[in-house]
Amino acid sequence: MIRVRLEAWTARSIYYPTCFLACMLATVCEGVADDSVTNSCQISTDAVAIAKFIEQLDDQRFAVRESATESLFECGKAAIDLLRRTLQGNCSNERTWRVQWILQRIEEKEFAERSHRFLASRDPNDEFDFPGWASFCQVAGYSHASKLLFLQVCQCQPELAGHIEKLSACSQDERDGALRAVNQFACAKAFELHENDFRSFSEDRPIRPGDLVALLWAAGLNPSLAPMEVNEQIIESLQRSFFSEYLIKVGYQQSVRNLLSVWVPKTQEVVADRVLNIAILQELPEGAGLARKLLGSNVDSRTRAAAFQCLAKYGTASDLSLVEMHINDNTIVYEFAGELSPSENGILESNQPPPGVPSLSPPAEEVSYMVVRIGDCALATCLLLCPARDVEMEEFFPRFESSSLFAYSLRGLAGPARTDRRADNIRWWQELRDLALNEN
Known part of the structure; x- marks a missing residue:
């Protein structure tokens, strides 16, 4: 009797752990399957939610529009593609404005995060997807101030920086065409800056330091003379003290002088007197x-x-x-x-009368x-x-x-x-x- 009960207990002790292990494996497999389904459902759910939020951007209720705007901003990069597609279609002015505002905020946040990593890095070869850093570093030199100036270029003139990046990456046979594209784009930007400055500071954005640094960078890439439009805009900006604080600060001073030193030999004779004056004032040998x-x-x-x-x-x-x-x-x-x-009383006497007043004394012989x-x-x-x-x-x-x-x-x-x-x-x-x- 005791022997039979012992055998039964042994059989149960072997059977129950085996069943438990089988149940655990089944549960784990079901969990993995559920996670994959959940991930795919989450992606589709996010896309559906983003589309729903976009639809709510021009809702009649202000609170709904504001909530949808904040939700899209929290989605971050996941919402960029759908937001850009929205701009390509026909939509209300309210939705268009909010989509543009959301895209701008997402790009600014992403730019700030990359900029922080870029400035914290001590490796001069780390670009963090900023176009043209290697080329800019060769002209302005490697320093923390050069990084700050370069970030302003990427913020003000990202397209011009992209053209320069293509120029740096192209072969020798393609270099002439790429340089021509850089000069054409730089001329267009110089003309745009001149027009904006000519109209009014209130109507359009004034010239920013990043704009001028970008033009100096593009002008210095030319083997001989830079485009006249670019040189004129650079000279005008320097003479009007748009860049004076960067020419004085110790950190920025050397980087800016490096850019100016490369630019000075690329100027035309017709503006040489003003360029020489800049070279003297900024101490450029x-x-x-x-x-x-x-x-x-x-x-x-x-x-x-x-x-x-x-x-x-x-x-x-x-x-x-x-x-x-x-x-x-x-x-x-x-x-x-x-x-x-001066006369005895210290007053400087002259025979020249004020405008519109006839002369009371005969002119000097x-x-x-x-x-x-x-x-x-x-x-x-x-x-x-x-x-x-x-x-x-x-x-x-x-x-x-x-x-x-x-x-x-x-x-x-x-x-x-x-x-x-x-x-x-x-x-x-x-x-x-x-x-x-x-x-x-």
């Missing part, structure tokens, strides 16, 4: 190369005077032979009437005119490139004025038009130069 090229060509007197000022600041003694070629040029660059001395000639600029540049021992600049130019930015002021080189000492100054300089050469 690359302006000296442009100045040498201009002095060897037939340009106007104002441009040549700016070239002399740039060489006086960034040139070397090897430029003396080029500068001395213009030392006998009598072309007048700057002319103004001689300054009147002789007016002393002060002039600055090209030869004066050349002589002052020679004296600064090869200073004469124990001789001051004021001995050649009594009105000489030095500056921390400019090597000299054009007005400080002026001398009376009738009593010209230029010939004596030139002979004196030549004697000092020969003496210095003999000593060396």
